[in-house]
Amino acid sequence: MNFILADKVQPYAWFPDGASSFVPQVDFLFTVIMWICVLFFVPIVIAMGYFMWAFRERPGYRGSPEALHNNLIEITWTVVPTIIVVWIFWEGAMGYLDMSRIPKGTIDVNVTAKKWQWAFKYDNGGEHEVAAVEDSVVKELPILVLPVDRDIKMIMRSDDVLHSFYIPAFRAKRDVVPGRYNYLWFHTTKEGTYDLFCTEYCGDNHSQMLAKVKVVSEAEYQKALAKAIQEPEDPLERGKLLYKRQGCSTCHNAGAEGASGPGPSYNGSWGKKVALENGTEVDFDENYVRESILNPQAKARKGYGKASPMNSYAGKLKDEQIDALITFIKSLENTAAAGK
Amino acid sequence: MAHTNAHAENAHTDSHDVHHGHGSSHGDHHGFSHPMPIWMLLSVFFALLFLTGLTVFQAQFDLGNAEIWMSLIIATIKAGLVILFFMHLLWDKPLNAIVILGSLIFVALFLGFTLMDAEGYRENLIFKSTITESQPGYKDPATLAAEEAAAATGK
Amino acid sequence: MTAIQETHSTTDHHHGDDHHHDHPSWLAHHFDDAEQQYDSGKLGMWLFLVTEVLFFSGMFCAYALYRNRNPEVFEFCSSFLNEKLGAINTGVLLFSSLTMAWAVRAAQLRQHQLLVGMLGATLGCAAIFLGVKSVEYSHKWELGLLPGKFYVAQLEGHHGPHKGYLEMLCAVPALITFLLAAYAVYAWATKSIFHQRVAGPLLTAGICFFGGVLLGQFLEAQEEASKSHGGHHEHHAVVEGHVDHDSHEHAAASDTHTHDHGASAVPEVSPAVAMGGSPDVYVASEEVNTPKAEVNQRSMAGLFFSIYYCMTGVHAIHILGGMLVISWLIIKAAREEFHEQYFGPVDNVGLYWHLVDFIWIYLFPLLYLIT
Amino acid sequence: MSVVDRPIASPVSPEADSYPTHHFLNHSKGFLSWALTLDHKRIGLMYLVGVMSSFALGGLFALMIRIHLWNFKDGWLSNQTYNQVFTLHGAIMVFLFIIPSVPAALGNFLLPIMLGTKDVAFPRLNLGSFYLWVTGLVLFLTALSVTGLDTGWTFYTPYSIETSQGGAVLAATFGVFVLGFSSIFTGLNFIVTINTMRPPGMTWFRMPLFLWAVYATSIIQVLATPVLGITVLLLSAERLLGIGIFDPKLNGDPVTFQHFFWFYSHPAVYIMILPAMGIISELMSVHCHKGIFGYRMIAYSSIAIALFGFLVWGHHMFTSGMADVTAVVFSALTFTVSIPSAIKVFNWLGTMYQGTVSLNTPMLYALAFIFLFTIGGLTGLPLGALSTDMHFHDTYFVVAHFHYVMMGGTLVAFLGGVFHWWPKMTGRMFNDKLGMVSAIIVFIGFNMTFLPQFVLGSRGMPRRYATYLPEFQPLHQLSTIGSLTLGAGLFLALVVLLLSLVNGKKAPRNPWGGATLEWMCSSPPPHDNFSSAPTVGDPYDFSDIEYDGRVGSYVKRS
Secondary structure (H helix, E strand, C coil): HHHHHHCCCCCCCCCCCCEEHHHHHHHHHHHHHHHHHHHHHHHCCCHHHHHHHHHHHCCCCCCCCCCCCHHHHHHHHHCCCCCCHHHHHHHHHHHHHHCCCCCCCEEEEEEEEEEEEEEEECCCCCCCCCEECCCCCCCCEEEEEEECCCEEEEEEEEECCEEEEEHHHCCCEEEECEEEEEEEEEEEEECCCCCECCCCCCCCCCCHCCCCEEEECCHHHHHHHHHHHHHCCCCCHHHHHHHHCCHHHCCCCCCCCCCCCCCCCCCCCCEEEECCCCCEEECHHHHHHHHHHHHCCCCCCCCCCCCCCCCCCCCCCCCCHHEEEEEEHHHHHHHHHHHC | CCCCCHHHHHHHHHHHHHHHHHHHHCCCCCCCCCCCCHHHHHHHHHHHHHHHHHHHHHCCCCCCCCCCCCCCCHHHHHHHHHHHHHHHHHHCCHHHHHHHHHHHHHHHHHHHHHHHHHHHHHHHHHCCCCCCHHCCCCCHHHHHHHHHHHHHHHC | CCHHHHHHHHCCCCCCCCCHCCCCCCCCCCCCCCCHHHHHHHHHHHHHHHHHHHHHEEEHHHHHHCCCHHHHHHHHHHCCCCCHHHHHHHHHHHHHHHHHHHHHHHHHHHCHHHHHHHHHHHHHHHHHHHHHHHHHHHHHHHCCCCHEEECCCCCCCCCCCCHHHHHHHHHHHHHHHHHHHHHHHHHHHCHHHHHHHHHHHHHHHHHHHHHHHHHHHHHHHHHHHHHHEEEEEEHHHHHHHHHHHHCCCCCCCCHHHHHHHHHHHCCCCCHHHHHHCCCCCCCCCCCCCCCCHHHHHCCCHHHHHHHHHHHHHHHHHHHHHHHHHHHHHHHHHHCCEEEEEHHHHHHHHHHHHHHHHHHHHHHHHHHHCCC | CCCCCCCCCCCCHHHHHHCCEEEEEECCCCCHHHHHHCCCCHHHHHHHHHHHHHHHHHHHHHHHHHHHCCCCCCCCHHHHHHHHHHHHHHHHHHHHHHHHHHHHHHHHHHHHHHHCCCCCCCCCHHHHHHHHHHHHHHHHHHHHHHCCCCCCCCCCCHHHHCCCCCCHHHHHHHHHHHHHHHHHHHHHHHHHHHHHCEEEEEEEEHCCCCHHHHHHHHHHHHHHHHHHHHHHHHHHHHHHHCCCCHHHHHHHHHHHHHHHHHHHHHHHHHHHHHHHHHHHHHHHHHHHCCCCCCCCHHHHHHHHHHHHHCCCCHHCCCHHCCCCCHHHHHHHHHHHHHHHHHHHHHHHHHCCCCCEECCHHHHHHHHHHHHHHHHHHHHHHHHHHHHHHHCCCCEHHHHHHHHHHHHHHHHHHHHHHHHHHHHHHEEEEECCCHHHHHHHHHHHHHHHHHHHHHHHHHHHEEEECCCHHHHHHHHHHHHHHHHHHHHHHHHHHHHHHHHHHHHCCCCCCCCCCCCCHHHCCCCCCCCCCCCCCCCCCCCCCCCCEEEECCCCCCCCCC
């Protein structure tokens, strides 16, 4: 049945145009369901309207109190819907099994979700780049580059709370659950750039936990992979990169304009004394920054006691990476000074 | 009121024909107090004590997986005794029996589905040992992920 | 559906008997007759018991889930629960159930004295149960066997300093018992039969609590002795059990296994390191590489004790609630309010009390008797 | 027993139908006579006021949300505030409004009267559960004022464990716990009342369908709510003691929380919709002056929905990484629930057929219900089918779907019921014309608000987003306009009701021509409903009920 109708049914107008192997099945099923709904809904409404008119209360008319029961009709309108929903269930279940059966020889991507950024690690160990995007609330987003016409497998973990990995164009969604791996696969069919959302509520910036998926040709994909493994030698450049790649930028502002986002701004605090939540003060220096990266809750900045807690980066950053970040944060003080 | 003598017969009727008597006892409205004979109370109590001793005793040996089932079966027998006799379910309105047994069905549903699902994703769990994480030899997430991936594609 | 037909037949039988003009005091105005009132009360209570069953089912679900996930933890931890105390408490609760059922009989037969006595006995048993329980709790707290992230137990059996948790637990009961004693004096001073009937059982219950405490301490001390005597064997046995169980459950607890290797490869590290990195760790330095260490941490043993405290704690709260309503019954019974027409309250409280017993019948083997 | 004090058999004379001088409203005076009343009618009215005001509060939050979403970014709320607002909107609407709305408010008032008894089985328990409800309300307001609750009404772990709004989470979870028991006791009370207190002649199949619906609801309340109780209890233990059962940091399992939560919260969906269906069954038959079509099918389908409702909670977790077999089983079971609902819709249509349809405010709301509920039900199909749900889960499609069922269904039915029984409850008639206008505005506004959200969802707009992609803006703005219209309509409805208290003309005994028992006693009813057990006839036999111009009321030919 699927095959007979599949080519007759146009892809559903309201959907974003599809770019994965799941699209035909999902769109087909949804379209059919929609038509079934119409076939039920329209007659119901028409009947409602007609009865309202035909049997309206009016002088000299009194409806018959008969017609309280009719086995034939009642059985029909029980059995027919049953058959229909059984078919819908079957279609849906079959499609779902395709989605959950992961084929062999996939290209694997490690996905780590944390408040509030997606982090992607390619199987050559390289990490995603963060690039400027237009038509989005967030200026810069992580970019996940994938080759076209390949089976891709997402190996997903969460650092903190529940997230959900959702690419509308692929009709693919799977929750990312802390404390366990969840897997998601799809077959890319079309080059282009697609939106990636977090669809499980995860706190303040849930609605900014976005990313872009770039499906490209094999060659460009290889280029991207090669680019992904390099981190610049220059500590400052490297710090800049890590600041975005590690998701610091999702909470901590680094621009000259004042504090924004859930975390305190890096800008212009270097070398000064900063007030802490516990009332004391501390020098904002290498030592403090390092400690705050490894054990963030130890010395929370004043006014950020109620902010959503940052997780420790112990074991996630190499020592030289931490140094690079420190160099970067240190540099901000100078820019701010230049600003003055 | 003039019901006391009506009750007097009922009170001392032995519990069994109370059981039958119930459906038909519509005529008089006071057939609803059924004192339990003392011998029954006592024998149930001692049966319960005995069973308690039994579970403690069987817990001495390591029966492996059978052990939990053993103790659950014994516990269920005890629970059955309590419900049937101490709670008079044996002579109670069938509705009340249906009510309480029905609830057990829903408990079974709840546990059944939840555990079924939990079992399903068990191999995906990242076992978090709070010791090994902070120590040398600790695997960073990437390598763990690689291992897991290998395992997953293997299956 | 059968349920419905059933009630249909059984509830159709109060044909317009016009009793409701001469309503006796014990019959609420909106009921036609005593039996309707009794049936309503009883059905209501059964439904309430249904909610209780489902309420507890949540915790049983958690228990099943985590025991199934890491059985070795449950085995290991249940060796810290004192079987003797558990068994004693089971016996006490069973006896209280007997007295409660007997109380119902007494109420139906207008045996007012006996009724008060039976209710008093039930109350006393409840008090003993709580007494023993508070010994168990305080003892575990001193060992640092606390729920979840507060779990700080050192498994070499050595006590922390005496922190006097037991005294804290006993403070309130002591106060209550004192007040009850005062009340009893007043009752005998005024020679009021009613007050004497009430004060007697209540005071006894208060004293029973401390009886329970003494009993508990005695048995706990015995256990300690046997532990410190053959203590080494004890632990050895446990560790053995843990290890070969692990190889048993190879497929199931494969995660645990890999980590076993990880841990055993690791050289000795100072507790400082162990403490430093992650706030969740609590292991003594000398334990880090023993298989026991796998279990003795907040994410393992801590979880078990969370479940243990949730289950027994909620159950204990139910016991407290039961004691309140039983005391209320004692007052009514002392006024000789109950008779074959009106014993619903005793019957329903009885049902509730038996359910509390019913729950414990499952808790005891599931928590105390894991080998 | 004299014939005269049997309301149903009494030959209705004009004076018998004039506004009764003595009724439950003026039975006793003073604040305490209300605060401590055991009269189910007064408790019902207090509930009515309570749920309506909490609905107003939740509605306010809803408007805040819609206005914030007018622009795709830089709305007038900060992200944090937005999260707190939608959380409180959900929590208040679900726990304080929808769940107690029909059963506790209308159910309390009507159940004993429709059944022909003096009161519910346990009047004290009834009052107690009302005060539990009040306590819950207070706790929610605390959660709102202390620090904003920001977990979403579902309290998903581990977010609810980690969030810095700890105080709010504790207050709210405790509030939910208390409200749960309030709802349990109501359900328990109703089950016992219906089982043991039916007067002679009131057999199961002579019960009005509203009672069947309430009975089915009560079964769910008693069976499911305790699990919610233990869930929130464990959650607060997580926060206070860090027990770790749901906390992945301690090897706890956050997904287990979802099982616990939805084991209650899915059946709770039927707690919300079943009594609404009951109301519609009454409204359709009374205002079509024709017996309900397929009485037994509707009665059985209520029970069927109640029981099947317990088997389907997993479909809230299809994307959580469920094992295939579990997902497939849950999906299959999910579809079993759709059938009984469909049957009801068809039966309501069958009721209109060859009836005498009098178009008035309650009837308009009933028709609106059928329209909206059908959409809500049908859009459930793609969510129950696994592969399509992978796309729609947690998008605006879901939001639109459950608003069509919960609001277009339950709320609209609730309003219909309030208008239908308002004369009986207050003894005043409302302005029918204005009432119909309000119904129409609500209908239009509602569709304008939520139809666009189906499109948003299918295009991939995730729910609970404080900011969104620019491409979605036009549809969001349409939806916002709709929501304002909807608000206006609801406000008008409220005005109509309140005006009736000021200048409404006195209500006759039976203004609509109903055949169920509540129309046999005066409006408002006397203090204890029936001076003696009424004789019970077929609740849907309209053959001998006709309009009597002399008394301006429907009367029973005798």
